[in-house]
Amino acid sequence: MRTKETLEPILSFLPFSLWANVSILFAGVLVVCLLIYLIIKLFGRMKKSGEPSILIVGSMNTGKSCLFYQLNEGEFVETQRSMKEQEATFAIHEKFLKDKDPKAQKKKYHFIDWPGSPSLRLRLSDFYPITEKIVFVVDGTELDDDTFELFYKLLSAQKLKEKKIPFLVVLNKSDLIDSPDVKPMEKLFNRELSQLNKTYASTSFTKEQEDETENEITQLLDESEEFSLEKLQNTISFVKSSTKNGQIDEIIDFILN
Amino acid sequence: MLDKFLIFSFGGRVIFSHKFDCEIEGEPVNELISNILIEDRTGSVKEYVHENYKMKWKIESEFELVFVVVYQRMLQLFYLDKLLDLLQENFLNFAREQINKHENPNGFALSPSFFSLNKLKLPDFRPHFLEILEQVEEYDKRQKVNTKMRTFEKTDKYKNSVTAVKDQDGIGKKNKKKKKKKNQSDQDEGSDSEESNSESNSPSLTKKKKISKAAKRIKKLQERKKSGGRSPQRNLRRKGRGGRGGRGLRGSKSKKKIDEKPKKKIKKPMKWDNTLSKSERRGLDQGEKLDQMQKKELSKQNSQKLIGDKELNLDFSASEGEDDEDYWEISSEEEKSFDEEEEEEEEEEKEKGGFKVNLDSLKKKKKSNETKKKKGKVANFFKGLKGNKELDEETLEPILEKFRDHLISRNVDSEIAQKISDSVLLGLKGKQIGTFQRVVKIVREKIEEVLIKILTPKRVVNILRDIGISKKKKEPYSIVFVGVNGTGKSTSLAKTCYWLLQNNFTVLIAACDTFRSGAVDQLRVHSNVLGVPLFEWGYGKPPANIAQKAIAHAKSNNIDVVLIDTAGRMQDNELQMRALANLIELNKPNFVAFVGEALVGNIGKDQLIKFNQGISDYSKTNKTQLINGIFLTKFDTIDDKVGAALSMTYSSGIPIVFLGVGQQYVDLKKMDVKMISKTLIKN
Numbered sequence: 001m002r003t004k005e006t007l008e009p010i011l012s013f014l015p016f017s018l019w020a021n022v023s024i025l026f027a028g029v030l031v032v033c034l035l036i037y038l039i040i041k042l043f044g045r046m047k048k049s050g051e052p053s054i055l056i057v058g059s060m061n062t063g064k065s066c067l068f069y070q071l072n073e074g075e076f077v078e079t080q081r082s083m084k085e086q087e088a089t090f091a092i093h094e095k096f097l098k099d100k101d102p103k104a105q106k107k108k109y110h111f112i113d114w115p116g117s118p119s120l121r122l123r124l125s126d127f128y129p130i131t132e133k134i135v136f137v138v139d140g141t142e143l144d145d146d147t148f149e150l151f152y153k154l155l156s157a158q159k160l161k162e163k164k165i166p167f168l169v170v171l172n173k174s175d176l177i178d179s180p181d182v183k184p185m186e187k188l189f190n191r192e193l194s195q196l197n198k199t200y201a202s203t204s205f206t207k208e209q210e211d212e213t214e215n216e217i218t219q220l221l222d223e224s225e226e227f228s229l230e231k232l233q234n235t236i237s238f239v240k241s242s243t244k245n246g247q248i249d250e251i252i253d254f255i256l257n
Numbered sequence: 258m259l260d261k262f263l264i265f266s267f268g269g270r271v272i273f274s275h276k277f278d279c280e281i282e283g284e285p286v287n288e289l290i291s292n293i294l295i296e297d298r299t300g301s302v303k304e305y306v307h308e309n310y311k312m313k314w315k316i317e318s319e320f321e322l323v324f325v326v327v328y329q330r331m332l333q334l335f336y337l338d339k340l341l342d343l344l345q346e347n348f349l350n351f352a353r354e355q356i357n358k359h360e361n362p363n364g365f366a367l368s369p370s371f372f373s374l375n376k377l378k379l380p381d382f383r384p385h386f387l388e389i390l391e392q393v394e395e396y397d398k399r400q401k402v403n404t405k406m407r408t409f410e411k412t413d414k415y416k417n418s419v420t421a422v423k424d425q426d427g428i429g430k431k432n433k434k435k436k437k438k439k440n441q442s443d444q445d446e447g448s449d450s451e452e453s454n455s456e457s458n459s460p461s462l463t464k465k466k467k468i469s470k471a472a473k474r475i476k477k478l479q480e481r482k483k484s485g486g487r488s489p490q491r492n493l494r495r496k497g498r499g500g501r502g503g504r505g506l507r508g509s510k511s512k513k514k515i516d517e518k519p520k521k522k523i524k525k526p527m528k529w530d531n532t533l534s535k536s537e538r539r540g541l542d543q544g545e546k547l548d549q550m551q552k553k554e555l556s557k558q559n560s561q562k563l564i565g566d567k568e569l570n571l572d573f574s575a576s577e578g579e580d581d582e583d584y585w586e587i588s589s590e591e592e593k594s595f596d597e598e599e600e601e602e603e604e605e606e607k608e609k610g611g612f613k614v615n616l617d618s619l620k621k622k623k624k625s626n627e628t629k630k631k632k633g634k635v636a637n638f639f640k641g642l643k644g645n646k647e648l649d650e651e652t653l654e655p656i657l658e659k660f661r662d663h664l665i666s667r668n669v670d671s672e673i674a675q676k677i678s679d680s681v682l683l684g685l686k687g688k689q690i691g692t693f694q695r696v697v698k699i700v701r702e703k704i705e706e707v708l709i710k711i712l713t714p715k716r717v718v719n720i721l722r723d724i725g726i727s728k729k730k731k732e733p734y735s736i737v738f739v740g741v742n743g744t745g746k747s748t749s750l751a752k753t754c755y756w757l758l759q760n761n762f763t764v765l766i767a768a769c770d771t772f773r774s775g776a777v778d779q780l781r782v783h784s785n786v787l788g789v790p791l792f793e794w795g796y797g798k799p800p801a802n803i804a805q806k807a808i809a810h811a812k813s814n815n816i817d818v819v820l821i822d823t824a825g826r827m828q829d830n831e832l833q834m835r836a837l838a839n840l841i842e843l844n845k846p847n848f849v850a851f852v853g854e855a856l857v858g859n860i861g862k863d864q865l866i867k868f869n870q871g872i873s874d875y876s877k878t879n880k881t882q883l884i885n886g887i888f889l890t891k892f893d894t895i896d897d898k899v900g901a902a903l904s905m906t907y908s909s910g911i912p913i914v915f916l917g918v919g920q921q922y923v924d925l926k927k928m929d930v931k932m933i934s935k936t937l938i939k940n
Contacts, residue, residue: 061287065269072374081290082269084321088374113268117295119713122930123706149717199721199760 051089053110053130054255057154058137059147060116063172066243067137067251068113071096076244082115085123096252109255118146128159133166135251140171140179140240148192155193155232156200167236168254175242182238186229189238194227258334260310260327261286262386264348266373267321273348273382285310286325291715292910294323297680297707306330315341319687320349321369336397343389348382355379417472648688648696656700657682667937669900670859673907677707701938708934711903714912718886720848721760724818727847733765733811735819735844737804738888739837740852741864742825745890745917747776749852750820751783753915755922758787762817767807768793769800769840772824780822787922790816800824801840808844821846828864834871842876850914852888855901862904869909884909890917893924899936902928 056064060081068086069077074093089110097105112131114124134154138147154160154167169189173179229236239250261281264273285307292298293305294316305312311332314325324341328334349367355377356365365377409415528537657678664674681703690699720736727734736753738746747770754764766784768791770776777793784791792807804821811819823840826833841849851868853861869884889902902913913928 060291069270077375078271078274079269080263080265080271081287082267083290083295083323084267086268086373088370115269115295117291118715118717119295119710122709122713145719145722146717149719195722195725196719198725199719 051108051110052132053112053127054133054135055112055114055127055131056135056137057114057124057150058116058170059139059144059150061142062116062137062139063243064113064116064137067135067170067172067241067248068111070243070246070248071111074246076246081117082113083117083120085115085120086113087111092252092255095246096249100256107256121150125157125159128157131160131165132163133168133255134160135168135170135254137170137172138185139173140185141173141176143188148189148196151189152193152196152200155234161233164233164235166254167234168251169236169238170251171238171240172243174240174247175245179240182240186238190227190229193229197227258328258332259390260329261325262327262344263323263325264344264382265323265325266369267323268373270373270375272322272372272375272379273386275383275386281310281327283308285312285327289314289325296710297684298676299680299683313337313341315345316683317345317349317687318684319369319689320367320372322348322372324348334397336393340390340393343393344386347385347389351382351385352379419472419475648685648690648699650682650686652696653682653685653700656697660700660704664900664903664937666898667900668858668895668898668904669937670862670904670908672859673862673904676907677704677711681707705934705938708903708937709930711907712913712928712930712933715910716912718912718914720914723847724757724762728762728817731812731815733808733816733819734848735804735808735811735821735846736848736850737821737823737841737844737846738850738852739823739868739884740825741827744825744852744854745888746770746825746852747779747783747822748920749850749888749890749915749917749925750780750822751787752917752922752925754783754787754789754820756925757818758789763815764789764818764820765807765811765814765816766791767804767819767821769803769807770822770824771796771798771800771803776822776824792819800836801843804840804844828867828871831871831875834868835875837868838872838875838881841872841882842878845882848885849882850886850888851884851911852890853901853905855889855892855895855899855916857901859904861901862908865905865909865911869911884911886914887911888915888917889913889928892916892926893918897936897939899933902933903937 056067058064065079065082065086066076069075069079071092072088072090074095087110089108091106091108094105110130112127114120114127136151136154151169169185171179171182171185237254239254241248241251259277260279261277262273262275263271263286265271265286288307289305289312293302294314299314299316303313305314309330310327311330312325312327314323316323322345324345326337326341328337352367352371356367359365359377365371371377661671661674661678664677665671681700684707685700685703688699690696724734738750740746750766754766757764764787766780766789768777768780770780771794774796777796780793781791792803792810794803794806800823807821808819810816821844823837824833826837828834849872851865853865857864865884865887873881873883887905889905892899895901905911906913916926916928918924918926
């Protein structure tokens, strides 16, 4: 009853009975909160969400962590197999930006270095929503099935397809003698991926269960037509590099543009 | 004597490395990372061997650092644990010092990114490292010099010989027990400072076990004579109560106690009703964690009163030579210290009698831990309010206990649950968490992470792609289905056939199960329904030859895939395993699929390991085809008890390729790692 006494004068400006007034006030507060929330959400969406994220992926022992440290510190750092992903936001080391315009020198990027081990690959899909570009590092001298499987998996990820994320295939370790050139590698990729394409036909398995769409690998192109990387929605380019010697200029160009 | 020392971060950056005189061949540390650290098997393994190198490591989870020392496999260095501890401490202090020396100490904080991104360039750690190494090596040398040679009475050979058994001298017994206890704890630590020879641990252990077995038998005969011909079944029951083999041994020691004290002439019956005194009741309660001294005291008192208990060997908690851990806890270290024969014996005993007792004590332990947890919760609540909490064993242990039991209830092997919880403990120890973060949530996330890592195959298995490659080479791709009886090999074969037909490959079925009645006919029915040719040669013919001819037939007729069905066999049957190894060696199949049931529990892991071992042991060449993948069948019958999948993958490292979820042709699904790990964790 005390509450009633205290509330009555406050809510006297509303025409209806006391409890109706209370409920109207309550509803009013809720509506206002909802409006504020929606505004913030919209506002947030319009604004650009911070620094662009660049995902560095690839099979094991290809030089991803090495590339990560080159971009950050400008020198070769000895690395072991990564057990965990590394994320950091930094501007590319000035060593590589000497000829570029000063704006580029200040721009920061969010780099994500993902371990190459297959066991750690499942959570990679969590980073798809924020990824803007993908640097796919390959060891030209030691290609294995895993490389192509991973590449196919990335290409077929829904979220990456939608955003038409550009891929850069880096043929690392170009300082080694038997490192191949870009053209033969393009052909090899085409061949291997077309093989994989056949194995991921939609009739492969019954789809009764709820599939995790992030990790599901779907067929990229119809089997009837000839497979070609150019037919895909994402742009794929091939470059050579040597993270050991710091020859990563083409990678820098890809990142900056 | 060391080859290399490394400090690196989880992300891969090498923060400090020191190479001793020789060059390292290959990349042993990378192998260590791939096989142990990534899969978080750190709890169960203390050292890792790869080719000629042995490695020991220490993980600093707070700053995400790993300290690894690499040395020659042949060597046995016992100061490494101490060395790693000292180096870890020292390195962190060194880093802190450097921060403080810097002009702006507040700009830097010790964190994982401090090391991995090299925020502050640290000066060379080398002089500190070399100093510590020198100190530890010196200390170790001094330790070795001080040890004297044992007298004959102190050696195990004497202790386990007949003369020692006959010898009723109490002093000799006491020393013997102390020695055994010390040896047990030494084995656990991995050091053996009393043995001056360079024999490795395992041969000497097996010797001890063999001698003790002989001594055991002699004792048994003697006791039987004394007791006036007790039935052997009585003795069996005695053994049965012993549970695991180690207890059996200790049980026999307590038998000696009875022989020792001739005062006890009266045999008092076991009291089961309410007339028990408190001390007597405690004496019966095996699961409570008592202080070890208390236990011994009680046992001494009880030995006067309750001789009946002793004869049934229930009084394990009181026997000497007991380690500090709880009796019923299944310790992975003890498992390692017994050779295979003993393990088999243990299993027999467990199955006979020890099991019931185990479960009861587990429940009791749960209760005692629950009360502990309650106290922990209140304390944690206040701790949490203070500020940044650091995770330590006290807070983590009860939560991990709960998760362990949960995993076991989901049909995960208890050993494996223990190993996983050990690694999680090591991984989270010392980690700083925020005020409002719940510890349970963090532990759950970490466990899910670990489970995903374990279940995800290390190499992607894409059979269709491999078949495509074989097709180009114009060779048939052969898949052999192996497994124990009744797991669903023939059905899985039929399902696989259907799947391959859907992918437009031509298939040939080879009926190499010539033993089971109806096996060939069963496959004939499948071949008729699916419309694929069946290659069979009736019953009783050697399977290896049939497979050979089938593959030749497939090659000449340009058939893409050959599916080979084999007879079910037990993993322990040497003859059958030999036959299987022969079949695989002769035909060199592209894919060996082990078909296992999801219904089975711990035994499934055993089956898989022994099959794998059998195939490699009984083949004549060095490099043989091992099992490539697992077909886990009858998955639809287990609801949420999916633990068998984890047990099999964890113990063997072999990926699960397919799941059988029904008895129709279409009931074949690919392994969904996330789904299984979520099911395992779900409350």
